[in-house]
Amino acid sequence: MTELRPDGNSRSFGRGACPEESKRRRAAFGTTLMLAVMIAALGCTESTLDPLPLEITVAASRTTAAPGDTILFVATVQGGSLLGLNADYGDTSTDLYGTSGARTGKVTFRHAYATRGTFTTKITLTDATLGQKSASVEIHVN
Numbered sequence: 399m400t401e402l403r404p405d406g407n408s409r410s411f412g413r414g415a416c417p418e419e420s421k422r423r424r425a426a427f428g429t430t431l432m433l434a435v436m437i438a439a440l441g442c443t444e445s446t447l448d449p450l451p452l453e454i455t456v457a458a459s460r461t462t463a464a465p466g467d468t469i470l471f472v473a474t475v476q477g478g479s480l481l482g483l484n485a486d487y488g489d490t491s492t493d494l495y496g497t498s499g500a501r502t503g504k505v506t507f508r509h510a511y512a513t514r515g516t517f518t519t520k521i522t523l524t525d526a527t528l529g530q531k532s533a534s535v536e537i538h539v540n
Contacts, residue, residue: 449478450501452528456521458535465514465539471507473533477525484524485509488517488537499526511539 459470473483480497485507487493495505511517520534 447501449525449527450476452477452523452525452531454521454523454531454533456519456533456535458519458537461536462538462540463511465512466510467539468508468510469537471509471519471521471535473505473507473521473523474503475505475523476502477523478528479526481524481526484522486520486522487511488519489513489515511537514539 454473454475456471456473459472460467463469471485473485475483475497478501479499480501480503481499482494482496483505485493485495487509489511491509493507493509495507497503497505507521509519517537517539518534519537520532522530522532524530
């Protein structure tokens with residue numbers, strides 16, 4: 399299932415995601431029907447799922463850009479009960495994204511750098527039981 403947020407960022411959940419905790423938030427985005435289908439298809443409960451190893455990878459749509467160009471950062475994540483991601487773009491800008499207890503996911507962040515330079519984008523994943531893990535990518539703005 400993929401959720402597209404009003405700000406253009408998105409996330410998708412793989413098999414094993416237990417979305418019960420995010421019913422209220424998803425209903426606000428009009429995905430109640432999709433949520434019900436996902437719950438029925440997965441049939442998961444908190445007690446039936448073992449945690450996955452905490453993993454995160456990040457890929458950028460490009461590593462060289464001009465000032466003002468939009469770059470997509472895709473974080474692929476897995477864990478036990480993922481709480482969220484924090485994207486630090488290395489230029490004093492950050493983004494937060496909640497994952498509502500999912501076990502796997504793919505989140506896309508969009509960012510445009512205003513100035514020239516070399517920036518390290520670091521995305522940190524937080525899991526309720528397994529802690530934190532980060533991945534980064536270097537971006538050159540010419």
